Amino acid sequence: MSNSMTNNRSSISPAPVKIQELAKHYGAIKANDNVNLDIEGGEFMTLLGPSGSGKTTTLKMVAGFVEPTSGSVMIDNKVVTEPPHKRDIGMVFQNYALFPHMTAAQNVAFPLRMRSVPTQERDERVKNALAMVDLADRMDQLPRQLSGGQQQRVALARALVFEPRVVLMDEPLGALDKKLRENLQLQIRAIQQDLDITMIYVTHDQEEALVMSDRIAVFNNGKIVQVGTGEALYERPETRFVADFIGESNIFGGRLDADGSHLKSGDLSLAVPATMIASSTPAALVVRPERMRLNRLGTDLQGSNSLEAKVKDIIYLGSERKYELEHANGTVLIARHQVGRSNITPEIGENILVSWKIEHGVVVTDEG
């Protein structure tokens, strides 16, 4: 991959994007409802959320395809109100939206033609952009003569060649197989960092979000429920929804007791770390599977919560083992351990003591 485009834009600093109280209502449907998001120049921001949570709607309002019901989008500290063709934002669509009657090179040249870039410079930039995505030898092929991954990369080159202030991508890898997807994830991330572009990326694949992003905004029901680095979202989720959506979790729903030291969940009373959440609101305790320890019955465990459980299943995942455990009251728990790293290796059907350190639990709110 060449970084021949870097020289052109080294003088331009990437544009920050500020989304303020953005809302889009379709009658009673609130596709977006009070969305606030601050994206730094050069940041890779991923919008992550389940289907119908409003990710595409946000992207379309930034691109100018959809008029917000209220709120605004600021790029480079200026509110944008221009029609889409004057916004100078690159976008990669889910189905690529390559022009079928134009070759790869003509597709990539299109934004430069619209900007009246002189022919010679145009040809040069088209060549560089296609070289950047390893397609220098496919310039004269029509989209239908290219594979899905190649079309994807032409779309990427087309969205980058005019050096837009911001690049938007809406599930650009959704239609590709896993191996190609992983390959392109790294390629897109590398180009984004190389060219220092502000990127807003939509996906509903949490792994993809974790691999590529500087920060992730988690969407649910038209709202952003939490924004943070992948690590922050994984280690310190604020709501049950986020804990559930990102990674695997053991979740105990219930309420905190008056002094906030324990969470009552059914017939269980579990010690929790200090929290700001009030005892009046529904809460949940989240423990990640790799934090769960397995112990022989009767082990004395200080500073930990422990529950008796029966091993229901053991799933071998290569470098890891996943244990499915069931407590007497029916609660199912999951533990994951690196092979050779767990203190005991129980058999299916065995009764054991599953435990976790109090500080490894995270208390979250439980209202969506």
Place this chain on the structure above:
Amino acid sequence: MNRKNWPLRIFGVFAVIFLLLPTVIIIPMSFSSGRTLKFPPPGYSIRWYENLFTSPLWTDAAWSSIQIGILAAILATVLGTIAALGLTRGEFPAKGLIQAIVLSPIIIPLVIIAIGMFSVFVRWRIAGSLMALVVAHTVLAIPFVVVNVMASLRTLDRNLELAAANLGANPVRAFRFVTLPLIAPGVMAGALFAFITSWDEIVVAIFLTSPTLRTLPVVMWGQIRTEVDPTIAAAATILTVITTIVFTVTTILQTRGNTTT
């Protein structure tokens, strides 16, 4: 050969003969050496074609038909394409009603349209002019353009137009560089349909022509009632051949359009 299907085959053959015979029978008659329309002709010659191509009555009419057909096709294509764009992409009240009105010339009896136009054009003092016929045929042809272009637009991926805008194309350039090339087969098919609509139209033409401006079908109609000489068969043959060529091209365009989009 599947034996079980023979009744169906025979039926099919008869149906085709029934449909084609009136058209096909004209062709040998046009090469007749006799002075009257007769089948079978007494002998063969091309004298009626010579007459057709040299007599000012026929050449003037053919020239008028071609002029009116081309002008009406151009007007109907431009207006019909714009209407199709509005009806597919636009959002405005009473869209269904407006679409029905645009397409109504297909179902309203021609003679009613003819009478209406005649009375208006007489008042405007343009009845009998080339312009009047062009306008009338444009109205009749617009629905065919609208139907063809709308069909193309519906199969066009809306995201392509959004992508064009996103990449910096204003609405006019997005249409010119992206939408139009992709719906071109539909537009061309619409234009050819429009030409044919005008080319063989007679009802409205009878009302709106004058002794100095007559279209080919109108002259044929006049001739068949006065002197039945085989020139009319020659004219009919030419009319049929041109119509067939245009329809073949249209069909090829439409199938090609369906496979590329």
